[in-house]
Amino acid sequence: MHPPRRLCSLLGGVFLIFFCFFYVADHFDYRYYVRTAVATQDYEGQPSQEDDPVRLTALGHALLNDTTDPSHWTVVHDRRVARDKKRRQCKKKYAKCNKLSTDPEPPLNVFGDANGDNNSTSTGESLEDASLSSQFAQRGYTVVGTNVSAVRRLPDVLIIGAKKSGTRALLAFLRVHPSIRASGPEIHYFDRFYSRGLSWYRSQLPLSLEGQLTVEKTPAYFTTPGVPARVKADLPTARLLLVVRNPVTRALSDYTQSLSKHRSRRAFEELVFVKSSSGLVNSEWGPISGGLYAKHLKRWLAYFPRSSIHIVSGENLIVDPAAELCKVQEFLGLRRVITDKHFFFNATKGFPCLVKREKTGRPHCLGSSKGRSHPPVSQTTYNILRDFYRPFNFKFYKMIGQNLHW
Numbered sequence: 001m002h003p004p005r006r007l008c009s010l011l012g013g014v015f016l017i018f019f020c021f022f023y024v025a026d027h028f029d030y031r032y033y034v035r036t037a038v039a040t041q042d043y044e045g046q047p048s049q050e051d052d053p054v055r056l057t058a059l060g061h062a063l064l065n066d067t068t069d070p071s072h073w074t075v076v077h078d079r080r081v082a083r084d085k086k087r088r089q090c091k092k093k094y095a096k097c098n099k100l101s102t103d104p105e106p107p108l109n110v111f112g113d114a115n116g117d118n119n120s121t122s123t124g125e126s127l128e129d130a131s132l133s134s135q136f137a138q139r140g141y142t143v144v145g146t147n148v149s150a151v152r153r154l155p156d157v158l159i160i161g162a163k164k165s166g167t168r169a170l171l172a173f174l175r176v177h178p179s180i181r182a183s184g185p186e187i188h189y190f191d192r193f194y195s196r197g198l199s200w201y202r203s204q205l206p207l208s209l210e211g212q213l214t215v216e217k218t219p220a221y222f223t224t225p226g227v228p229a230r231v232k233a234d235l236p237t238a239r240l241l242l243v244v245r246n247p248v249t250r251a252l253s254d255y256t257q258s259l260s261k262h263r264s265r266r267a268f269e270e271l272v273f274v275k276s277s278s279g280l281v282n283s284e285w286g287p288i289s290g291g292l293y294a295k296h297l298k299r300w301l302a303y304f305p306r307s308s309i310h311i312v313s314g315e316n317l318i319v320d321p322a323a324e325l326c327k328v329q330e331f332l333g334l335r336r337v338i339t340d341k342h343f344f345f346n347a348t349k350g351f352p353c354l355v356k357r358e359k360t361g362r363p364h365c366l367g368s369s370k371g372r373s374h375p376p377v378s379q380t381t382y383n384i385l386r387d388f389y390r391p392f393n394f395k396f397y398k399m400i401g402q403n404l405h406w
């Protein structure tokens with residue numbers, strides 16, 4: 001090839017690579033909170049299902065939460081969002097961006113002024129955060145704060161157990177609330193990975209805004225000795241949620257879960273007694289010991305006051321999830337957002353499901369590992385177990401000040 005031509009194609013290639021690189025980098029340079037939506041200048045009226053987050057553009061008011069229900073969007077005031085928008089617009093128009101100062105574009109008053117003039121604008125300085133919040137709040141949005149720094153925070157709330165009592169359902173339902181940010185998988189920090197340190201723990205938690213509560217669920221915390229002391233040391237003001245269900249059903253559920261992992265397991269009735277024919281319940285066996293709620297709770301009460309522990313009825317979570325969630329929201333000091341309208345009963349699954357999942361906006365039932373059918377046990381075995389648990393249950397009722405009628 002002719003040397004100048006070779007040079008040209010080489011330069012062209014380099015230019016193309018750089019162009020692609022910057023284009024892709026820019027495309028992904030969306031901050032977490034800009035990903036969802038922000039209000040438009042001409043947006044008016046109450047939040048409605050028709051609102052399309054994609055249609056809404058950045059004017060310095062970011063709406064969080066990956067939900068399609070606008071009444072669950074979370075409003076934050078973000079000057080950087082406005083700056084980003086200007087930068088993108090600027091690029092779109094092929095205009096020179098060097099005029100772009102670090103000063104924010106004045107955020108627009110999304111709802112117009114008091115006279116209803118939607119074209120009016122006001123500067124970021126004149127638009128006080130408080131008045132901004134109240135404007136959004138009046139429109140039915142949940143305003144969680146004006147601090148835009150989305151960071152990973154240590155949990156405010158722990159779902160500590162009990163295993164197989166409905167902990168996943170509680171977490172899934174709580175997530176619907178815009179003021180809740182929750183980790184997906186169980187982190188097991190306080191029982192298994194404590195040596196990894198708090199910064200590791202923090203890195204496993206979701207981003208949240210000031211005013212939002214970070215929730216983590218690891219049901220093994222409830223039964224692991226030593227965990228309450230660790231939680232007290234690291235999260236002294238944590239609020240604890242404990243889901244409990246009839247310990248006999250819980251034992252069967254626990255056994256069913258282990259059966260799904262180890263196919264060749266012996267029958268429940270072989271394992272539940274010290275000797276098959278003795279009728280003496282093996283209280284050391286995991287599925288049984290996990291239901292000795294009084295014993296485990298005692299350890300927690302040595303470190304946390306009763307007032308920082310809220311008991312959720314696993315039975316009621318199935319029969320009337322809205323009622324249980326109402327109590328949980330009250331305990332956490334949250335606005336009552338999760339109500340009856342969020343649930344429907346799926347007859348095929350035999351459990352309540354969410355009308356809309358917080359991320360997809362589509363109906364959502366828990367997976368097939370939740371709501372399994374249990375192996376049948378004889379009435380005699382059931383009665384022995386019920387009698388075995390009775391004194392422990394009464395002790396537990398006394399501790400929590402509530403009779404759960406098991």
Ligand code: A3P
Pocket residue numbers: 162163164165166167168169219252253254256314317318351352353365366369370371372373
């Ligand atoms: P089973 O699978 O034995 O029926 P956890 O999430 O703590 O592991 O608890 C699992 C249990 O949650 C399930 O036990 C099921 O009974 C109960 N559960 C409560 N609400 C549920 C829901 N909406 N969908 C499915 N399972 C639910």
